[in-house]
Amino acid sequence: MKKILSFVLCALLVVSFLPQGYAEGTVNVFNWEDYIDPDALKIFEQETDIKVNYMNFTTNEDMMVQVRTNPSAFDLIFPSDYVIERLIVEDLLMELDFSQIPNAEGTLDWLENPSYDPDHKYSVPYMWGTVGILYDTTRVKEPIDSWKVLFEDTYKGEIFMLDSIRDSLGLALKYLGYSMNTRDPLELNAAKDLLVKQKQDGIVKAYQVDETKDKMVAGEAIMGVVWSGDAQYAINLNEDLAYVVPKEGSNVWVDGMVIPSAARNPENAHALINFLSRPDIAVMNQEYIQYSTPSEPAIEILGEEYLNNENLNPSQETIDNAEFFYDIPPEFMTIYNALWSQVKNAR
Numbered sequence: 001m002k003k004i005l006s007f008v009l010c011a012l013l014v015v016s017f018l019p020q021g022y023a024e025g026t027v028n029v030f031n032w033e034d035y036i037d038p039d040a041l042k043i044f045e046q047e048t049d050i051k052v053n054y055m056n057f058t059t060n061e062d063m064m065v066q067v068r069t070n071p072s073a074f075d076l077i078f079p080s081d082y083v084i085e086r087l088i089v090e091d092l093l094m095e096l097d098f099s100q101i102p103n104a105e106g107t108l109d110w111l112e113n114p115s116y117d118p119d120h121k122y123s124v125p126y127m128w129g130t131v132g133i134l135y136d137t138t139r140v141k142e143p144i145d146s147w148k149v150l151f152e153d154t155y156k157g158e159i160f161m162l163d164s165i166r167d168s169l170g171l172a173l174k175y176l177g178y179s180m181n182t183r184d185p186l187e188l189n190a191a192k193d194l195l196v197k198q199k200q201d202g203i204v205k206a207y208q209v210d211e212t213k214d215k216m217v218a219g220e221a222i223m224g225v226v227w228s229g230d231a232q233y234a235i236n237l238n239e240d241l242a243y244v245v246p247k248e249g250s251n252v253w254v255d256g257m258v259i260p261s262a263a264r265n266p267e268n269a270h271a272l273i274n275f276l277s278r279p280d281i282a283v284m285n286q287e288y289i290q291y292s293t294p295s296e297p298a299i300e301i302l303g304e305e306y307l308n309n310e311n312l313n314p315s316q317e318t319i320d321n322a323e324f325f326y327d328i329p330p331e332f333m334t335i336y337n338a339l340w341s342q343v344k345n346a347r
Contacts, residue, residue, distance in 0.1 A: 025049050026050065026051050026075075027052055027076060027271070027272050029054050030056075030057060030063065030066070030077040031054070031055075031057075031077070032058070032255070033056045033058060035255075035289060036054075036285055037288035037289075044272060050268050055074075063079060064079075064083060067092060071260050072262040074260055074263065075263040076257060076259060076272055076273065078255050079256065079258060080255050081115075081116040082325040082327045084116050085116040085327040087258065089327070093122045093123075093259065094259045094266060095121045095122060096121065096122060096259065096270070096273075097270060100270040100271070101277060102274065103278045103295075106298070107124065107295065107296070108294050108295075110319065111125045111254060115326070116324060116327075123256035123258045125254050125256050127255050127285070127289060127291040127293065128253060128255070128291065128292045129229050129252075129253060130227070130228045130245050130252050130253075130318070131162075131167055131170075131227055131251045132231065132246065133223055133243070133244050134212075134213075134224050134230070134234055135241065136216070136223065136241060137242050139222045140155075140222065145244060147171050147172075148175065149223070150171075150225070151203065155203070155223060157203065159204055159205055159222070159225075160205055160206055160207075160216070160224030160225065161206075161208075163208050169340065169343075171251075172191035174246070174249045175246075177248070178191070179323065180325060181325065183332060188336075191339075192343060199343060205221050207344065213226060213231070213233050216234050217241070227253075228245075228312065229289060231243035232290040232291075232309070232312060233290045249321040250321075251324070251325060252324060259273075280298075282294075283298045283301050283302060286298060286312075292312050
């Protein structure tokens with residue numbers, strides 16, 4: 001209940017600070033924090049005379065509450081794949097006019113018709129990546145290639161886990177040989193039990209999200225579960241760190257660009273999607289954010305250094321061994337929340 005109230009309060013706060021006027025030359029953007037190069041937005045404004053009103057969210061769930069509360073407040077939003085699936089089901093997205101987005105033709109083939117938007121009507125990929133283990137190569141005792149290391153006593157009290165129900169439960173499921181998208185109660189319960197034991201055994205140092213990358217750079221733990229872009233950010237600052245996607249498989253995710261069905265400035269939103277899909281701008285954002293770009297022409301510009309970096313450009317085998325998250329129906333989400341509550345409250 002507290003979590004729901006928090007989402008509602010957050011929604012009300014965001015709505016209260018929304019721009020009151022929707023000028024013809026305006027686009028209202030709702031994106032993750034620190035997820036675009038500010039210089040790119042300046043270039044867009046200079047080239048188009050369209051003013052960008054830029055707002056941030058911190059979780060997909062917060063974003064969903066705010067879009068439902070005031071769907072006409074935003075012209076362009078950047079949800080993750082499974083949330084795009086949910087937004088489509090709830091009829092909250094506009095079908096894109098791809099004649100206004102010619103730069104989207106450069107999208108990597110394997111992202112052209114994803115499971116979350118199978119007819120490729122509603123979204124254009126913005127960034128993508130994987131989930132894996134970031135570790136300190138000077139303090140590990142063996143090669144790291146399996147989720148198993150997160151559940152052993154070897155690094156007791158030295159492991160950061162993601163404070164994310166989908167990611168942490170998902171990796172436990174993959175380690176046990178199950179799909180990250182299973183709805184089987186026995187499989188879900190087995191994953192929950194594994195995470196509960198991990199916490200009770202004192203293996204987990206903390207559950208956190210964005211702060212993990214900086215704490216790993218500072219040497220505050222031996223390993224942590226992170227998204228690939230955060231891993232690359234940390235490795236750039238500390239050469240003793242390395243990243244691996246475990247052999248059991250993982251999550252491959254995409255954050256996409258979509259236009260709410262009630263958007264007041266859809267043409268300007270199309271213009272911004274096309275701009276962000278432009279190869280030179282996609283390169284700017286990749287270098288700023290450190291996640292993987294879905295733009296094939298941008299990859300050609302980035303060249304060998306990008307192509308040879310498996311954190312940013314994983315092998316097709318790694319991608320094929322990973323899964324997109326599917327949306328969890330509301331009636332099933334109560335089960336997920338109950339399982340996660342047992343993990344977080346374990347003593």
